[in-house]
Amino acid sequence: MTEFQKRLEKTLQNAQEAFVEINTYSIQKRVALMRAVADEIEALGPELIETAKKESNLSEPRLAGEKGRTIFQWRSYAQAVESGYSLDASIDTANAERTPLKPDIRKTNVALGPVAVFGASNFPFAFSTAGGDTASAIAAGCPVVVKAHPGHPETSQIMADAIIRAVEKSGFPSGTFSHIFCETNEEAQALVSHNIIKAVGFTGSNRAGLALVEIASKRPEPIPVFAEMGSINPVFLFPEKLSTSASELAKQYAASLTLGVGQFCTNPGLLISEEGAGLDQFTESLEEEILKALPAFMLNSGIAKGYWSNREKVISQSGVSLLANATAEAEEGQGTATVATVSGLDFLINDDLQQEVFGPFALIVKCRSAEEVYAVASKVHGQLTATLLATTGDIAANQDLVALIQNKCGRIIFNNFPTGVEVCKSMHHGGPFPSSSNSQYTSVGADAIKRFVRPLSFQNWPNEFLPEELKDENPLGIWRMVDNEMSKGAVS
Amino acid sequence: MTEFQKRLEKTLQNAQEAFVEINTYSIQKRVALMRAVADEIEALGPELIETAKKESNLSEPRLAGEKGRTIFQWRSYAQAVESGYSLDASIDTANAERTPLKPDIRKTNVALGPVAVFGASNFPFAFSTAGGDTASAIAAGCPVVVKAHPGHPETSQIMADAIIRAVEKSGFPSGTFSHIFCETNEEAQALVSHNIIKAVGFTGSNRAGLALVEIASKRPEPIPVFAEMGSINPVFLFPEKLSTSASELAKQYAASLTLGVGQFCTNPGLLISEEGAGLDQFTESLEEEILKALPAFMLNSGIAKGYWSNREKVISQSGVSLLANATAEAEEGQGTATVATVSGLDFLINDDLQQEVFGPFALIVKCRSAEEVYAVASKVHGQLTATLLATTGDIAANQDLVALIQNKCGRIIFNNFPTGVEVCKSMHHGGPFPSSSNSQYTSVGADAIKRFVRPLSFQNWPNEFLPEELKDENPLGIWRMVDNEMSKGAVS
Structure with a gap:
């Protein structure tokens, strides 16, 4: 065994022991831990943001906002647990008069087991160590x-x-949370392969995400990997909307595209529209905006190198022309906003044009007709989001296209932009493959909790030994499905 | 292209066209189709049961019961759709006063796309063509x-x-439901490999289920396979319970074990207990019951051959002794109830003892101590169900063991038997691997619907174009999560 393997083994044994132990804890105790984590993060001094700024090149206001978001995630998910939302408690009472007699069946959600979390580079707080997956x-x-x-x-x-301070203060075992450093891909893979791990949360590149999915599926006991792998988030520009506000849309679009040097999984990197005077005016204004954009340091040199090489890969494809390239010279490690164009026909025959260029890059697909827009939309891979810049008249006139787009994404947006992912119960952040490995789950919002539970039914179980959320008297006072009706009442 | 490939291609193109079409239909229209299917099945004459009896050797009363269950599945799942239960509608309203301003986000469940269904041999109605997956x-x-x-x-x-009559009468496109015959495994695999198929429902053997999972995971676009692959459903006999009612329990256990010639995925094929006078009395009574059991025809000759060969494989393992074997001679195609025993130690070192023997076969694991019972339980693979024959005193005295068992199964049963899977919202029929390929979903009860949907969020979407279940005025009158509260009201 290498030193890493020994450390990993010890860490995972600890996690397993903690799993057994915390399974016996009350919902309230779990909620208290979550609130304690939020408090600990809130209490962190300026060192947190200074360190993250140094390591990520992200701005202080951006990091301050992200810190708030991270705290909100812990608190709102704690509310989701406390209110019973994440438990899906359900009761079907017995019926002794039916033949065959109907047993008493009750169902709640239980923990899957120890979870491995792989955070993202672009959200050092909200999608990393203390982020939404954790x-x-x-x-x-x-x-x-x-x-x-x-x-x-x-x-x-x-x-x-x-987190470790909160775990200690809340009386949870040390294995509740562990933090390990891996030097190589093999070490990271050993974590996912280990039989104690029962699920994986991942945010990052397609390549790395799919590698983990494969490892997890080849284990003697396969486990789910919830990998959010990013996408190019198509924006559809509709004719009536274009005819009234092309320049304004271009400004808004440029702002969304260049926000945070384009380093968002929801960055709108693909724009699809029918050719015409409206689109010409849009691209003209967009060009102006892009030319004005200043180069900026990306998260790290690896990300910047990836940006320039992926950008080059797309630009060098057949039929792609550069529309605009920010004029100021970029230093090493910086990214520069870039927009290129391609015809619908060229797009249709070349899947490489759908590779994500992580950074402030967009490709505009110019279609000759509404039919070509539909064909291009049909060809688009699964996406986290799709945005429609449209009037209600555009929507009414293009119902088939709108239905097609809905079928390609996890979130569909009307006259708004995909960057900025609201943390709320109604958010779905996850989409058809390849934007995520499992389109049925979200990594943002309280439903993210449901990635790490499975239902367990209790049949004819004595009331005194049922989990609190299933007891007759409903001691938690939560909403439950009782004999096909939602109820906060007790069961008699 | 072979004839089969041509037929498959046409079938799937039809299914895809139907998908696009029925996506535009109202919830009410879908519910009407489901009720029409139930009515059509209800109206089927004696030919249905006669044919099934001839093809499966199942008894008329059993098939009549299964027909009723099948109809109930269609009607109760229709209710789950109509009531909004399967939609998980959720609304977070906008807040223009917050910085950054909060958009309006609404979420519902949408269809994944065309689904391939592989039915089971042992439920020709309820888990086959018109069964729960369909x-x-x-x-x-x-x-x-x-x-x-x-x-x-x-x-x-x-x-x-x-089903096809109901589809026609309800005005659905013909591709809504198709029925194809495959001659070879390759043909069945071609169905799962096809890019139009977006999910698979399967009930059957571990081998066949895992083969489909592998094919689905290797597609360019991997898709979920919900495979319910059966298990051996351990029964834990606790000391205090044994001391009071060993003989009675043995009779009940024998009845559950031999029900339907043991041809249930929830057949209790493993019994675990501590040695002692109680267990001796239990096994003695069980032996009497088993000796009295008559051989019976199994579903078909393949199933019977499998039974005898898998039974032989377990019996021939080191340390396994035969406890009881029904005395009457079996004809070809029949199965005979058999019970064998093995020590806890032998069980612990031999995974082959956990192979499912599909039929009326049970293995009793005799443990020397409570610690050995715990060790055996730790070793047990993931199961659909686990049964505790116990007093509340037994439960109180064995909390660690009970927690361990809960962690191994999808349904935990107290002084009742696992055969007989109630169709209700609180039922979970699915368990940790290898009993099913995905422990987070059930194949029985209305939650089975959720295997075939994914969430879709709408951001700032015009009310008039939202799906009915998300419109401000709540025209369906369903329960929705609105700004973190359950509500049947309208949104203003």
């Missing part, structure tokens, strides 16, 4: 083992320490 | 392509014709 796995009752992100190891350690 | 996929809004089960092709055709 918060939702803890909310589910699962111990968490976080693989520290190599892009922000010190930030990761500060957050890990905050 | 009903729940249609409830989800997905067209269905059923691969006819080779064990009951005529029954399958009668059921398919009933």
Whole structure:
């Protein structure tokens, strides 16, 4: 055994012991831990943001906002647990008069087991060590083992320490949360392969996500990998809308495209529209905006290198022309906003044009007709989001296209932009493959908790030994499905 | 292209066209189709049961009961759609005063796309052509392509014709439901490999289920396979309970074990207990019951051959002794109840003892101590069900063991038997791997519908174009999560 393997083994044994232990804890105790984590993060001094700024090149206001979002995730997921939302408690009472007699069946959600979390480089707080995957796995009752992100190891350690303090103060076993550093892909893979791990949360590239999915599926006991792998988030520009506000839309679009140097999984990197005067005016205004954009440092040099090489790969494809390229010279490590165009026909025959260019890059697909727009939309891969810049008249006139687009994405947006992912119950952040490995689950919003639970039914179980959420008297006072009706009442 | 490939291609193009079409239909229209299918099945004459009896050797009362269950599945899943239960509608309203301003986000469940269904031999109605997978996929809004089960092709055709009549009468496109015959495994695999298919429902053997999972995971676009692959459903006999009612329990256990010639995925094929006078009395009574059991024809000759060979495989393992073997001679195609015993130690070192023997076979694991019972329980693979024959005193005295068992199964039963799977919202029929390929979903009860949907969020979407279930005025009158509260009200 290598030193890493020994450390991993010990960490996972600890996680397993914690799983057994915390399974016996009350819902209230779990909620208290989550609130304690939020408090610990809130109490962190300026060192947190300074460290993250140094490690990620993200701005202070952006990081301050992200810190708030991270705290909100812990608190709102705690509310989802406390209110019973994440439990889906359900009761079907017995009926002794039916033949055959109907047993008493009750169902709740239980924790899957220890979860491995792989955070993202672009959200060092909200999608990393103390991010949504960790918060939702803890909310589910699962111990968490976080693989520290190599892009922000010190930030990761500060957050890990905050969680560990909350774990101690709340009387949870140490294995409830662990933080490990992996030097190689093999080490990260050993974590996913280990039989104690029962699920994986991942945010990152397609390549890395699919590698984990494959490892997980080849285990003697396959486990789910919830990989959010990003996408190019098509924006559809509709004719009537274009005819009234092309320049304004171009400004808004440029702002969304270049926000945070384009380093969002919801960055709108593909724009699809029918040719015409409206689109000409749009592209003209967009060009102006892009030319004005200043180069900016990306998260790290690897991300910047990836940006330039992926950008080059798309630009060099047949039929692609550069529309606009920010004029200021970029330093090493910086990214520059770039927009290219391609015809609908060229797009239709070349899947490489759908490769994500992580950064402030967009490809505009110019279609000769509404039919070509439909054909292009049909060809588009599964996406986290799709945006319609349209009037209600456009929507009414293009019902087939709108239905097609709905079928390609996890979130469909009307005259708004995909960057900015609201943390709420109605958010779905996940979409058809390849944007995520499992389109049925979200990684943002309280439903993210449901990735790490499975239902368990109790048949004819004595009331005194049922979990609180299923007891006759409804001691938690939660909404439950009782004999096909929602109810907060007791069962007699 | 072979003739089969041409037929398959046409069938799937039809299914895809139907998908696009029925996506535009109202919830009410979908519910009407489901009720029409139930009515068509209800109206089927004696030919249905006669044919199924001939093809499956199942008794008339059993088949009549199964017919009723099948109709109930269609009607209760229709209710789950109509009531909004399967939609999980959720609304978070906008807040223009927040910085950044909060958009309006609404979420509902949408259909995954065309679903392939592979039915089971042991439930020619309830888990086959018109069974739970088909009903729940249609409830989800997905067209269905059923691969006819080779064990009951005529029954399958009668059921398919009933569904097709309902599809026509309800004004749905013909591709809503298709019924195809596959001659080879390769043909069945071609169905799962086809890019139009977006999910698979399967009930059957571990080997066949895992083969489909592998094919689905290797597609360019991987898809979920919900495979319910059966298990050996351990029964734990606790000391205090044994001391009071060993003989009675043995009789009940024998009845559950031999019900339907043991041909249930929930057949209690493993019994685990501590040695002692109680267990001796139990096994003595069990032996008497088993010796009295008559051989009976199994579903078909393949199933019977499998039974005898798998039974032999377990019996021939080191340390296994025969406890009881029904005395009457079995004809070819019949199965005979058999019970064998093995020590806890031998069980712990031999995974082959956990192979399912599909039929009336049980293995009793005799443990020398409570610690050995715990060790054996730790070793048990994932199961659909686990049964505790216990007093409340036994439960109180064995909390660690009970927690361990809960973690191994999808349904935990107290002083009742696992055969007989109630169709209700609180039922979970699915368990940790390898009992099913995905422990997070059930194949029985209205939650089965959720296997075939994915969430879709609408951001700032015009009310007039939202699906009915998300419109401000709540025209369906369903329960919705509105700004973190359950409500049947309108949104202003």
